[in-house]
Amino acid sequence: xxxxxRPTLEVLPAFRDDRKHQSAQEEVRRLDEFAAREYxxxxxxxxxxxxxxxxxxxxxxxxxxxxxxxxxxxASRSRIEEQR
Numbered sequence: 001x002x003x004x005x006r007p008t009l010e011v012l013p014a015f016r017d018d019r020k021h022q023s024a025q026e027e028v029r030r031l032d033e034f035a036a037r038e039y040x041x042x043x044x045x046x047x048x049x050x051x052x053x054x055x056x057x058x059x060x061x062x063x064x065x066x067x068x069x070x071x072x073x074x075a076s077r078s079r080i081e082e083q084r
Contacts, residue, residue, distance in 0.1 A: 009050035016053065035062040039070075 015031070031052060038048050045056040052059070063070060 009047060011053040012051050015051070032062045032066050035059050036066040036068045039063055039068055 015034075031054070034052065035048050038051070039045070039059075043051075045059045048054075048059045049056045054062075060070070
């Protein structure tokens, strides 16, 4: 019996069309604020990337722009995952 795959998160409507206008400062600011807020709340880079339609690398760069400290690899489960 194969291991079940994890569910994939849908891109939020607020971020669906952003990729057409990648350089728009307002969209970058909105992404940065969302990524910092969600990461601080316990979401992973992967989850935030899926919700925004971005790669983990793009989310990592977004966190760097806002000065958000990142958790170490293999960090304990987030509060969000524990609540599920």
